[in-house]
Amino acid sequence: MEAKENGSLHASVDEKNTNSEVHVKQNGHRAAAEPRFRFTPEPSLEDIRQMQAEFTDQRDWNQFHQPRNLLLALVGEVGEVSELFQWRGEVAEGLPGWSEAEREHLAQELSDVLIYLVELAEKCRVDLPQAVLRKMALNRLKYPASKVHGSAKKYTEYQD
Numbered sequence: 069m070e071a072k073e074n075g076s077l078h079a080s081v082d083e084k085n086t087n088s089e090v091h092v093k094q095n096g097h098r099a100a101a102e103p104r105f106r107f108t109p110e111p112s113l114e115d116i117r118q119m120q121a122e123f124t125d126q127r128d129w130n131q132f133h134q135p136r137n138l139l140l141a142l143v144g145e146v147g148e149v150s151e152l153f154q155w156r157g158e159v160a161e162g163l164p165g166w167s168e169a170e171r172e173h174l175a176q177e178l179s180d181v182l183i184y185l186v187e188l189a190e191k192c193r194v195d196l197p198q199a200v201l202r203k204m205a206l207n208r209l210k211y212p213a214s215k216v217h218g219s220a221k222k223y224t225e226y227q228d
């Protein structure tokens with residue numbers, strides 16, 4: 069999906085001021101004026117769905133890839149991501165001190181999570197990119213930036 073220059077892809081006016089591409093240091097977690105990390109635009113989620121569908125079709129594995137199976141596979145892969153973090157102390161953004169091998173291992177496990185998530189969404193007939201847009205719109209309504217800026221409270225904890 070193409071990101072618009074002004075950050076207005078689906079963000080409200082309320083959020084634009086806090087959504088700049090050059091991220092200013094917040095709570096000491098990111099160096100001032102460090103460019104924000106970005107993904108390459110491809111493959112899209114639909115590309116990933118197609119590649120995984122081809123992978124399973126070629127192996128006659130759809131019989132094993134029903135929604136419950138995929139959900140359990142997804143949770144298992146999330147567990148494998150957790151293993152990479154479980155005995156460490158706090159891990160800062162950018163994973164300072166991690167080796168290239170550790171970073172690649174993490175990239176593989178996160179990819180497994182995404183692959184199973186995309187296939188689970190397909191098998192449940194959820195159009196994931198559109199669902200994400202709808203959910204993010206809801207999140208913005210629930211958490212207006214002007215109201216919750218700098219606070220991690222859940223929406224149910226606000227009084228008004």
Ligand SMILES: Nc1ccn([C@H]2C[C@H](O)[C@@H](COP(=O)(O)OP(=O)(O)OP(=O)(O)O)O2)c(=O)n1
Nearest residue numbers: 120123124129132145148177179180181183184
């Ligand atoms: N029945 C299967 C088995 C594998 N895969 C694909 C999707 C995942 O991206 C990856 C998962 O492979 P493994 O189950 O071998 O898990 P790992 O790659 O995590 O290996 P390991 O558990 O040894 O870390 O392969 C799949 O679609 N369906």
